[in-house]
Amino acid sequence: MSRGEVKQNLLLQFVSNSSLVTQILIGLVAGIALAYFFPATARHVSLLGDLFISALKSVAPILVFVLVAASIANHKQGQKTNMGPILLLYLAGTFAAALVAVIASYMFPLTLQLKATTETLSPPGSIIEVMQTLLMNVVDNPVKALANANYIGILAWAVAIGVALRHAHGATKNIMADLSVSLSFIVKIIIRLAPLGIFGLVAATIAETGFTALLDYARLLVVLIGCMLFVALVVNPLIVFIKMRQNPYPLVFTCLRESGITAFFTRSSAANIPVNMALCKRLGLHEDTYSISIPLGATINMAGAAITITILTLATVNTLGIEVDLPTALLLSIVAAICACGASGVAGGSLLLIPLACSLFGISNDLAIQVVGVGFIIGVLQDSSETALNSSTDVLFTAAGSYSRPTEAATL
Numbered sequence: 001m002s003r004g005e006v007k008q009n010l011l012l013q014f015v016s017n018s019s020l021v022t023q024i025l026i027g028l029v030a031g032i033a034l035a036y037f038f039p040a041t042a043r044h045v046s047l048l049g050d051l052f053i054s055a056l057k058s059v060a061p062i063l064v065f066v067l068v069a070a071s072i073a074n075h076k077q078g079q080k081t082n083m084g085p086i087l088l089l090y091l092a093g094t095f096a097a098a099l100v101a102v103i104a105s106y107m108f109p110l111t112l113q114l115k116a117t118t119e120t121l122s123p124p125g126s127i128i129e130v131m132q133t134l135l136m137n138v139v140d141n142p143v144k145a146l147a148n149a150n151y152i153g154i155l156a157w158a159v160a161i162g163v164a165l166r167h168a169h170g171a172t173k174n175i176m177a178d179l180s181v182s183l184s185f186i187v188k189i190i191i192r193l194a195p196l197g198i199f200g201l202v203a204a205t206i207a208e209t210g211f212t213a214l215l216d217y218a219r220l221l222v223v224l225i226g227c228m229l230f231v232a233l234v235v236n237p238l239i240v241f242i243k244m245r246q247n248p249y250p251l252v253f254t255c256l257r258e259s260g261i262t263a264f265f266t267r268s269s270a271a272n273i274p275v276n277m278a279l280c281k282r283l284g285l286h287e288d289t290y291s292i293s294i295p296l297g298a299t300i301n302m303a304g305a306a307i308t309i310t311i312l313t314l315a316t317v318n319t320l321g322i323e324v325d326l327p328t329a330l331l332l333s334i335v336a337a338i339c340a341c342g343a344s345g346v347a348g349g350s351l352l353l354i355p356l357a358c359s360l361f362g363i364s365n366d367l368a369i370q371v372v373g374v375g376f377i378i379g380v381l382q383d384s385s386e387t388a389l390n391s392s393t394d395v396l397f398t399a400a401g402s403y404s405r406p407t408e409a410a411t412l
Contacts, residue, residue: 024261027195031202039207046204052197055190056271061146063183064273064295065158070176071291072162085243086293086401090301091337093239093393097231097303098333101310104227106329110220110315112374155295180291187274198265220315220374224382227307228389232256236303236393240400251399255279255392263391264384269298272391279395285402293401297394304386308375309336313357316371322361332357351375351383 035042137145138156145153165172233252240248258279263272273294280290310332317324324332335357354375355368375382 023195024198024265027197027199028202028265031199032206034199034203035206042203042207045200048196048200049198049202049204050200052190052193052200053266053268053271055193056266056268056274059183059187059190060270060273061154063187064270065146065154066176066180066183067277067291068155068158068295069162069165070173070180071288072159073165073168073173073176074288083289083293083401086289086398087296089239089243089397089401090297093231093236093303093397094301094306095333095337096235096239097227097389098306098310098336099330100231100235101227101307101336102314102329102333104223104230105311105314105318108219108223109318110223110311111319112220112312112315112371155299184274184277188278191274191278194262201265220311221378221381224308224311224378225385227311228304228385231303231307232260232389232392236396240396243400244403248400252396254283255396255399256388258282259395260388260392264388267383267387269302269387269391269394272387273298276391276395280398283395283399285399289402290398293398294394297398298391301394301397302390303393304389306333306336307389308351308382308386309354309357312354312371312375313361316358316363316367317361320363320367322363324361328361 031042031045034045137150137153140150140153142153142157144150145157165176237248237252240251259272259276262275263269266272276294276298277290280294281287313332313336314324314329351372354372355363358368358371
């Protein structure tokens with residue numbers, strides 16, 4: 001065997017046997033090194049990242065539809081899914097995150113340089129408009145919902161078809177189950193390419209923005225990311241402890257490592273659904289539960305989005321010199337939580353809902369949209385951190401809600 005063949009075999013063994021997280025970290029370091037030493041070359045490897053993200057986003061809608069429909073169709077009567085506790089954890093976590101952001105904004109008041117352009121943005125105008133949009137998304141044409149990645153519509157149709165198929169013949173249910181397995185296999189292949197995709201994403205992003213591009217927004221980023229870290233490492237563990245009555249940190253760190261790192265670079269809760277599905281399976285959770293809760297969490301469990309909406313809204317309020325009392329700030333927490341639940345599961349999905357929260361203080365749409373522009377400027381880190389918190393929390397709360405007794409979680 002030649003030396004080249006030996007190296008090739010060692011590389012194949014490393015790819016097949018080493019941890020995906022290890023490979024992702026190698027891709028990250030390689031991407032940073034390429035952007036630092038060869039920035040011109042780094043811009044050309046963005047295709048690797050674009051292909052990886054596009055593949056995930058393409059398969060995610062149909063995967064969600066089939067998994068949810070198949071899970072409900074094959075659900076046995078009397079089989080417990082623990083969806084009630086998981087939904088309560090989702091809502092409590094999102095509201096708590098918004099409240100943390102309010103407190104942080106009072107402790108570290110921020111102001112903004114409102115100089116962003118507003119030409120291509122069209123945010124919603126009111127909470128009523130958002131609710132109307134959500135209701136219309138629920139009854140959207142299923143083909144259109146799949147094509148446009150309308151996850152509210154996808155979930156609604158998947159649930160409806162799954163319920164209808166519960167009365168179908170066993171052979172039909174088996175087809176749905178086989179289709180679910182097949183799509184999951186395709187996703188596994190795509191996920192194995194994550195290190196290459198992240199290598200391309202990191203290299204291209206740093207080559208384009210530079211290492212010092214976000215220095216002017218450092219304080220805003222510190223508060224935003226600080227709030228997200230506080231929620232991830234203090235608030236969420238406290239919520240999980242209340243539910244499980246045992247040390248939550250082994251589960252918390254597992255979710256952050258296995259789900260949060262990938263979500264940080266894909267910047268899409270929807271695209272990270274396959275990763276979370278695989279993690280839930282490794283944790284030994286019940287498929288009937290996580291095949292519903294994970295896609296649902298990618299749509300409504302948006303703690304990071306609630307933080308972003310609250311911080312940027314209160315920064316705008318401070319910039320304009322508007323006085324905000326405690327009851328109004330608490331109302332903002334509720335509004336931010338509602339807005340976050342309507343945020344899209346794609347990169348930057350929460351930013352266009354900022355004007356909705358700004359309207360609570362009578363801030364004009366023109367100024368609010370400039371704040372959205374600021375969000376896009378800092379989005380390289382803000383949106384990545386937000387998605388990492390959102391997506392890892394989906395698995396965390398699914399696991400916490402699935403274990404009704406501490407002894408059930410002892411093997412994690």
